Amino acid sequence: MTETFDIAIVGAGITGCAIARQLARFDLSICVVEAANDIALGASKANGGLVHAGYDPAPGTVKAQVNARGCELYGTWAQELGFLFCRTGSMVLGFNDEDRAHLEKLRQNGLANGVPQLAIIGPERIHELEPRASAQAACALWCPSTGYVDPFEVAIAALENAVDNGVRFMRSAPVEAIEVAGSGDDARFTLATPVGDVRCRYLINAAGNGAADISHMAGAEEFQMVWRQGNIVVLDKEPRTLMPLYPVPTPVSKGVIVTGTVHGNTVITATAAVREPGDTQTYASDVNALLTGARKLVPDLDTRHVVRAFAGGRPVIQGTNDFFIGQSAVVPGLFQAAGIQSPGVASAPAIAERMELVMRETGVELHERADWNPIRRAPDDFDRAPLTRKEELIESDPAWGQIVCRCETVPEAEIVAAIRRQPGAVSVEGVKRRCRAGMGRCQSGFCQSRVVAILARELGCDPSEVLLEDAGSWLVEGPLKGVR
Amino acid sequence: MAEFKSSAIDCNVVEAVQTQAFDVVVIGGGPAGMAAALAAHKAGARVAIVEREQHLGGILRQCIHPGFGLSHFKQELTGPEYAQRFIDQVRATDIALFLDSMVIGIDSGEDTGASSVDEGAGTAAVHTVTLMNPSGMLQLTGRAVVLAMGCRERTRSEIKIPGSRPAGVFTAGLAQRYINIENLKPGSRAVILGSGDIGLIMARRCTLEGISVEGVYELMPYANGLRRNVKNCLDDFGIPLHLSTTVTRVIGHDRVEAVEVSQVDERLAPIPGTERIVPCDTLLLSVGLIPENELSVAAGVELDPRTRGAVVDQCLQTGVPGIFACGNVLHVHDLADNVTAESERAGAAAAAYALGTGAGAVPDCELSVSPAGIAGYALPGRITAVALTKLNFRVRRPVNAARVRILAGDEELLTGKVRPFKPSVMESFPLPPKVIQRALDLGASEIVLSVDPVEEE
Numbered sequence: 001m002t003e004t005f006d007i008a009i010v011g012a013g014i015t016g017c018a019i020a021r022q023l024a025r026f027d028l029s030i031c032v033v034e035a036a037n038d039i040a041l042g043a044s045k046a047n048g049g050l051v052h053a054g055y056d057p058a059p060g061t062v063k064a065q066v067n068a069r070g071c072e073l074y075g076t077w078a079q080e081l082g083f084l085f086c087r088t089g090s091m092v093l094g095f096n097d098e099d100r101a102h103l104e105k106l107r108q109n110g111l112a113n114g115v116p117q118l119a120i121i122g123p124e125r126i127h128e129l130e131p132r133a134s135a136q137a138a139c140a141l142w143c144p145s146t147g148y149v150d151p152f153e154v155a156i157a158a159l160e161n162a163v164d165n166g167v168r169f170m171r172s173a174p175v176e177a178i179e180v181a182g183s184g185d186d187a188r189f190t191l192a193t194p195v196g197d198v199r200c201r202y203l204i205n206a207a208g209n210g211a212a213d214i215s216h217m218a219g220a221e222e223f224q225m226v227w228r229q230g231n232i233v234v235l236d237k238e239p240r241t242l243m244p245l246y247p248v249p250t251p252v253s254k255g256v257i258v259t260g261t262v263h264g265n266t267v268i269t270a271t272a273a274v275r276e277p278g279d280t281q282t283y284a285s286d287v288n289a290l291l292t293g294a295r296k297l298v299p300d301l302d303t304r305h306v307v308r309a310f311a312g313g314r315p316v317i318q319g320t321n322d323f324f325i326g327q328s329a330v331v332p333g334l335f336q337a338a339g340i341q342s343p344g345v346a347s348a349p350a351i352a353e354r355m356e357l358v359m360r361e362t363g364v365e366l367h368e369r370a371d372w373n374p375i376r377r378a379p380d381d382f383d384r385a386p387l388t389r390k391e392e393l394i395e396s397d398p399a400w401g402q403i404v405c406r407c408e409t410v411p412e413a414e415i416v417a418a419i420r421r422q423p424g425a426v427s428v429e430g431v432k433r434r435c436r437a438g439m440g441r442c443q444s445g446f447c448q449s450r451v452v453a454i455l456a457r458e459l460g461c462d463p464s465e466v467l468l469e470d471a472g473s474w475l476v477e478g479p480l481k482g483v484r
Numbered sequence: 485m486a487e488f489k490s491s492a493i494d495c496n497v498v499e500a501v502q503t504q505a506f507d508v509v510v511i512g513g514g515p516a517g518m519a520a521a522l523a524a525h526k527a528g529a530r531v532a533i534v535e536r537e538q539h540l541g542g543i544l545r546q547c548i549h550p551g552f553g554l555s556h557f558k559q560e561l562t563g564p565e566y567a568q569r570f571i572d573q574v575r576a577t578d579i580a581l582f583l584d585s586m587v588i589g590i591d592s593g594e595d596t597g598a599s600s601v602d603e604g605a606g607t608a609a610v611h612t613v614t615l616m617n618p619s620g621m622l623q624l625t626g627r628a629v630v631l632a633m634g635c636r637e638r639t640r641s642e643i644k645i646p647g648s649r650p651a652g653v654f655t656a657g658l659a660q661r662y663i664n665i666e667n668l669k670p671g672s673r674a675v676i677l678g679s680g681d682i683g684l685i686m687a688r689r690c691t692l693e694g695i696s697v698e699g700v701y702e703l704m705p706y707a708n709g710l711r712r713n714v715k716n717c718l719d720d721f722g723i724p725l726h727l728s729t730t731v732t733r734v735i736g737h738d739r740v741e742a743v744e745v746s747q748v749d750e751r752l753a754p755i756p757g758t759e760r761i762v763p764c765d766t767l768l769l770s771v772g773l774i775p776e777n778e779l780s781v782a783a784g785v786e787l788d789p790r791t792r793g794a795v796v797d798q799c800l801q802t803g804v805p806g807i808f809a810c811g812n813v814l815h816v817h818d819l820a821d822n823v824t825a826e827s828e829r830a831g832a833a834a835a836a837y838a839l840g841t842g843a844g845a846v847p848d849c850e851l852s853v854s855p856a857g858i859a860g861y862a863l864p865g866r867i868t869a870v871a872l873t874k875l876n877f878r879v880r881r882p883v884n885a886a887r888v889r890i891l892a893g894d895e896e897l898l899t900g901k902v903r904p905f906k907p908s909v910m911e912s913f914p915l916p917p918k919v920i921q922r923a924l925d926l927g928a929s930e931i932v933l934s935v936d937p938v939e940e941e
Contacts, residue, residue: 395620
């Protein structure tokens with residue numbers, strides 16, 4: 001089976017989803033082709049969720065341009081797409097004179113990159129802003145524009161909105177080969193996938209850690225990906241959510257950052273070590289480094305209650321720390337959004353905006369559709385809903401009153417909605433990313449069997465066919481005794 | 485064997501209304517909640533039980549092994565049978581049942597109520613329990629509230645097992661639910677980490693269901709479960725128990741393919757070079773239980789960091805007047821029978837508080853109780869009456885010979901017999917009134933329960 005589109009975007013990470021959303025406003029047929037069975041299963045999944053402000057990247061780099069702009073755009077994106085975004089501001093804590101000099105350099109960077117309202121502050125102001133910040137901190141770079149999001153939610157929201165505007169989402173469709181015809185062809189690229197071929201006129205490479213392979217398959221730029229792995233730890237919820245606190249950065253990463261999350265947990269993110277491509281293991285040494293690093297910033301942090309530790313690889317292009325966004329110099333019609341490592345989440349809306357601009361500049365005709373809907377109606381979040389809304393929901397359907405996940409207060413109806421939305425959840429983890437069932441402190445010990453039963457019912461399959469995540473991740477073998 | 489029937493209790497389900505008033509509201513319908521509710525009812529209180537599942541019985545519903553009731557009923561029962569006896573008793577009363585109901589908050593009337601606590605227990609602040617169920621939102625008021633929410637299992641993340649995150653890593657209780665309630669087979673080849681009672685029982689259960697158990701691995705140099713379970717569940721089935729060994733890596737991207745195990749040193753750190761790969765498709769974790777106190781904390785109840793349960797007095801009353809706690813939400817018990825006994829005391833005390841028939845609002849003493857030596861905790865943490873008080877504790881490591889000593893300042897008030905102690909057993913040590921009085925006479929504000937190993941002859 002072959003389907004033809006104007007544009008195919010390879011990769012449904014936060015970058016691909018944001019680009020799909022940006023381009024969905026134009027009169028074009030678009031398909032997002034994803035190797036995994038769900039959205040945001042690569043670097044976007046293993047992410048601290050910080051919307052960095054943009055004082056880090058060296059002025060003049062692509063990163064510098066899209067980071068600050070992306071951070072700025074998050075307000076509008078959050079409003080239109082109905083995802084949670086907290087613009088709390090952040091501090092980079094300095095402990096000595098050397099750090100202070102570094103903070104000043106960061107401030108200068110930030111000024112050059114257009115980051116607003118940066119200021120170097122002293123201990124008194126530090127503790128006014130975040131009383132739990134280390135008393136040893138002598139100075140800090142205060143950056144009011146920093147914030148945080150749930151990175152899955154951003155990617156899912158962007159793609160839901162894109163799909164609502166006619167974008168096609170193909171999951172479990174790893175690109176195995178790319179055929180490129182002459183440049184005059186209306187559908188010059190043919191992508192071969194196990195679920196069918198996709199033909200398109202323009203190809204956008206947003207394949208994250210697979211970007212080098214896609215570029216290679218298309219006969220475009222040759223580059224290598226480096227798997228700069230990071231471990232991340234999520235701690236239990238606290239009564240008051242922490243402001244993001246950064247140490248002075250190292251040459252390769254921003255160091256171990258402590259931050260609150262939109263759901264009230266604390267996240268410690270992230271280590272940085274080059275490891276075998278595809279290695280998503282956590283390491284005892286990394287987890288210890290995170291907990292130790294975090295306590296330097298927040299000495300009273302209770303690091304006993306780890307809810308989850310996970311790891312992922314930053315898609316770094318060997319030889320550069322920068323993003324590669326633009327039309328391929330070798331294969332016209334192929335547009336690259338590659339090397340989107342940190343700050344990929346913060347930059348995503350601006351990368352999408354820049355991709356639109358690049359396409360326009362290279363002569364792609366973009367005509368706005370009259371019926372484009374920028375608004376995505378967020379699903380009801382029962383736990384956060386006001387009491388009156390909770391009552392309304394239960395009245396509309398008793399399944400809203402049937403709590404399945406006790407830690408995060410997720411009722412059955414919310415899980416069903418997560419499965420039925422487009423594109424919906426097809427796995428236990430997919431349900432978790434959409435509505436938080438199983439994301440809490442018991443890590444699905446109490447609710448997993450019930451989520452499996454709901455998935456089996458909704459997807460019309462046997463519990464033994466229900467997956468934790470992607471293909472092969474079966475949870476139960478089948479019935480124990482012959483009859484069920 | 486008593487079959488558990490889900491419809492058996494429907495007749496007691498209360499139609500949802502906006503607010504209903506009770507003397508005692510019990511949160512949790514497991515063994516603790518049922519025993520507390522029955523005791524409060526017996527004392528003449530109007531009682532409600534709020535249970536988040538569709539059935540009473542709590543975790544006992546999936547504990548189909550025997551070993552329950554030996555002390556309470558002088559008879560060996562399975563978990564569901566033990567639970568059914570209480571369910572039948574509850575059904576025979578007018579205790580109101582709110583099933584499928586999740587408590588979302590407990591508000592104590594202290595701040596808003598015009599009536600003062602000083603006027604006596606009869607007019608004490610009223611607690612409001614807000615709950616939701618498929619019929620809607622509902623508020624229950626109670627002069628007393630009994631917290632009986634039980635505990636949850638520690639997870640892989642809490643003990644920080646490194647490696648990948650495939651399907652096939654289950655807490656032992658979740659696997660127990662899949663097997664005993666859902667009739668689903670979680671895998672074919674299992675490794676069990678942790679020799680707590682649930683881990684031991686699941687080793688036997690898996691074996692009986694045709695799941696091969698490669699071994700039980702235990703971080704500590706001794707088994708953590710009851711002696712009888714090591715014998716009945718491992719020894720009898722030839723399942724090896726590897727002490728001072730832990731899982732140091734989970735292997736497999738989509739589904740567990742193997743685990744790496746390593747021996748640990750005296751400081752429980754893995755010893756490099758001792759790693760061994762054990763092929764399996766399932767890893768069961770029985771690595772400890774944690775009282776589920778999120779509601780308690782939100783209600784202003786102070787917790788003891790040692791038990792992770794509430795700090796209570798000898799009547800099992802928490803620091804918030806009128807809120808009581810019992811069962812595994814207070815401290816993790818060894819036997820359901822002990823949960824029952826403790827919860828009956830809590831229920832009776834809650835009723836006495838609610839009905840104003842208690843000993844009176846003015847405490848005649850104020851002593852804190854602290855553990856020392858190898859005692860991991862001491863409960864109750866506060867003593868507010870000169871009366872016979874049962875002190876519960878567990879030791880942190882097994883010893884062949886040790887004695888309990890009760891101290892106030894430098895003075896030794898009481899000593900127990902020299903005997904062996906094991907961490908798997910929840911110990912009980914009675915404190916006579918005259919000992920408490922002696923501590924008060926000495927002007928002490930604290931009693932210390934110390935368990936001290938003695939040199940063997």
